[in-house]
Amino acid sequence: MTEEKKGAFNWPLASLKDPITLFLLLSSLPVFLFACRDLLEKNGDLPCFAALRLSCAQIMMEGQKPYLDFFEWSQPIVFEFCKIPYYLQTVFGGIVPLRIEVLSKIIILLSLLASMLASLYILIKARRHDAGNDVALVAPPLFASYLFFFFYERLQLGELQFFYFLAAVPFALLAWIGNTGVVLNKFLRLAIGLAAGFCACLDLPFPLGMGLVIAWSVVTGFKSGGLKVLWRPEYLGFILALLAVGGHYLLLPNDVRHAYEHWVLPIKNMSYVTFDDTISGPQSAPDNSIIYYVGGFALMMGMAASARLKVLVPLGLVGLSGFYFNLLERQGFSRDLVLAAGVSITLFITAGYYYANVFFQWLQKIWSGRLRHVPIVALALFSLSTSYALARRADIAYGMGINPHPKEKVLGALDINIAVERGSKWKEPVSILADTPDCAYPLLFDLERPPGGYLLNGRPARLLNHLQEIDGIVGDWREFYEHILANTRTDFENKRAALVFVHGAHMQVFLEKGDLLPTLGENYDRVQDAYFASDNLEPREFLGFYYAIAQYKKRADAR
């Protein structure tokens, strides 16, 4: 074995002698183990859309077609990824019987671990190169950021933006390291590029963040290598992922592709440009201004520190794209800000750590004490205490999700958790028609109530109502509108769902205009109203007014 190969073989062991690596392991490992325990121990805390997509994947595996047999506007590839836990259950179910939720959480944790290890590998390799000094300033806060991110977004684990963040961090590190001449494992680079490419395809605006990272890499590497930068394994992996997603799309049945192009894309675009007019006064949308506060300061610090720490540039670009995603969604849900929050935390802590080092170096010059390790010790203490505080915060929020007790209550109405549990049996389909699926999922997923209607995501109702008012429903819109009405009518006539919930004025108007209320009335009895008890905080966020949800129970067939 040559010396070089020996070195490469022994690098993890050799790295343990490095104080930074030791710090990372000592501080991150226990917290990571705590995170694993916390996540696997608790039940029913998957975020809304993760649970909804898993439910969709399940019914797709039973033969239903997305957009045609049920409506949820996720990208087709997202449903494919959501099938993975079901495949794992099929393969390993005989050996280790685990619920889909647990399997999903294991995947989430493995993704987190993979992202952390990939980042660690890149940083350790980079430390041996010229960028060594910068790495010493980046590595500890970066790992602390992973932990903060985990605990801050504890109730959004499994959201698309969560995976996006995990893929973006090593991808950004590669963009930074790429121009310094550090030699890294090609397969790992390819894998990181693939992960970034797949994550960029998870939602319509998602290519922006990763695209900016690539653009920055090209701009900074242009002088040295021109467009050759794009031949790096990570970018080839990225392109490969895009091709794979494109290929998957082309293999979809024609009718599914038709529905995607003519229904899903237009309605999604319309959602980006149509503001929900029920979002007005305080509490009518979740207040996540804290992320803007942190983000504002983080971007200032990141911009200033990026003169020295170039890695903050690609990270900042990803963060800004995260803020843009939130602007585009125009809702303010926590799930829309996961990426922005993750990057803001990372920038804030990394730049803060850098300036703390600068300050203590300056202090050391005028006061001859041993202050070199003060920032890293302070960061360790800060990491542990803040992780604990954030874990407590997540605990309280989790409790509110399971047993909500908001300040304001709707008199004479049941919380929807209780209404569904009492009014339906295990495996009995339930339909919750609402503008956003937050009051339906993860509830139906946790209680194992399969979808009982076409509109799993009720956003088209509000948008089509709006369209009807301004332009009238014609062309593709008409086709989609009639498809929704026909499916929903059939569901009502066949009494597919044991319970039907109708939430909010938008949905009520939609059913009224579509002449569906009489059909609903013929087959279902209106029973006690329910409501989505919440202070509009995670994990129970909503838009608009705090109104009751009309509950309909399947009418027994005449004998």
Next chain:
Amino acid sequence: MLGKIFKRWSLICAGLAVVVLAVQRLVFWFLHPLYCSSDQSVYLQIGELILQGKVPYRDFYDFNPPLIMYLNVVPVTVAKLFHIPDTMGLSLTVEGILFAATAFVGWLMYRYTAYLPTVVFLPVLLAFVYFTGKLDTDMGQREHLFSLFYFPFFILRGIRHFGAKPGRLESIICGLLTGTLLSLKPHFFFLAMCAELGFLAESKNWKSLLAPEIRSTFVVPVLYVVLYFCLPKEAITIFWEQIFPVYQYGVGWAAKTFTHMISGFSYFIEPFSELTFALILAFFLRPLSPWVTPFVFVCLAAMLNYIQGAQAWTYRLLPMALFAELLLALELGIVANLVLNFLLKYWQGFRPLMATLLLGAVGYFSYGRVEHYYSEIGNQLAFDLSAIGYHGKNPRGDMDSTFFSMLENSNLGDKVVHIGTGINPGYPCQIQSCRPPGSRYLYFMTSMIVAAIQQKPELKEKFRSIEKTVIDNLGEDILKNQPVLVYIQDFPVFTELEDFHFSERFLRRYSLLGHVDATAIYKLTGSKYNFHAVPPAKRVEIILPVLMGEKTISEVSKTSRVPEMVLKDWVERGKKAMLNKLTDRSSDLEDELKTEINHLNDTIWAKNQEIGKLTEQVWKLEKQMEKGEGRQPEKK
């Protein structure tokens, strides 16, 4: 030689482009002399009151610290100097400030070209001018004024940080002016502080923090605090015991959720999108110019200020919107500079060519804007300013119905009181119609008090006591000043006031005239009178003897039982109407429209008559059929 000519030509074109862009907006303000938003119009009114010797808080009520009130003396003075409406005084003063700020920055660019490369900063200067050119309702707001003064200071600070040595006099003047505007709101200091940090991050020039402009910046705030305590004790007491607590806990009465604040309307989402885009570019372009970081710091600080305000008010967004656009312009300038430097390697003539093209583009744009200003008012009826003692016209569409109701029911200089939840529509209507306030309360705050009680229930008694005090004060003002008109918003203000038996206690001498903009109008009639009891034709009969000089008003009042004040008003209006109708002229558009309305009314009346006849016929037929049916069994 040729190079010098090219350079000079380029400079002339660039300068002209800035001037043309700035001046075009004046056309708008000359076409809309009465255009003003509610907040600014209240400040103008306060400026008027201060010039009459009144003291803030004691003699009139407002929630702002006193500086903005005293600053508004300037536009009022300008208006008096040129005999133009106060509203136009404001717009011209603000335009004047814009010209001065632009000229100062232009001069700095000329003088310190090494620090402010022309190609990089010309788009910034154009964007600065363009921004004010877009404003209408927020023109002259505190944030706008602050931005206008702060931008030159920011540029001055930049060149100082990066090594230039600007003159002492201009630095001190600039510092004093900026210090004045910084004192308007405490969080403006935060923005300035962030800008300094941004500069320091790039320059590391700590010594520049002791520059004359910085030292002079602190003079005004210190002076302001000292002068504040020179206010009469009564005024200070009212500020701290009534105004401050109500504002502190009641300002949330119109609060919006955070999502609404950033993306509720296009005028929120556009600045935020611009900011995001500018910041993205900033990460790419930061290595090319040391100015990028300070601009980023200011943008983000302004964003934090807006979010902290927790209100979806567009003027609060102005500094962020302006600096986001300036950052975008700077980025454009950096890229343009790169491109131009590349092109100049091949031919020096590219510089004048680009400058000429820029002038052409700005000229064309400005021409389009001016044409748009004229076409906008082309089809609108104009209001003649002679009715309020000025020359010129203003489109009627700029004014609310309340404005016209004030004109119709009171005379120039008559006092008016408007009580509603917000400032609008009382203001700007009162300042537009030149009707001075009849109470110390230029607008009312009962909704804020209700919100304050909800926010801080433990202070309920205190807020109730404030509520009682202000309502009593308002009533006493009405009794004392006898305003000709009192407007009371139908809901919720009327209901809230009635809890204190307001109309019974203070409006005995007023009669309900009608409603406008969801507000009841009470007119001073001396005693209660039902206006609807006497139709116009009857009114003519009543006042005819007075007009003919056969009887006096009091004689007619006794016989007709119409209060003298009402009769006096009818007589005056009757005289005006006769004069108006007996003036030689052909018809005007307003008359034509009135004729058309009359004609349509006649048509409706005729159609209604037809409907009546047809209904009668149907009724008769039904009766006949009923009778016919009734007889049938008999036949059987």
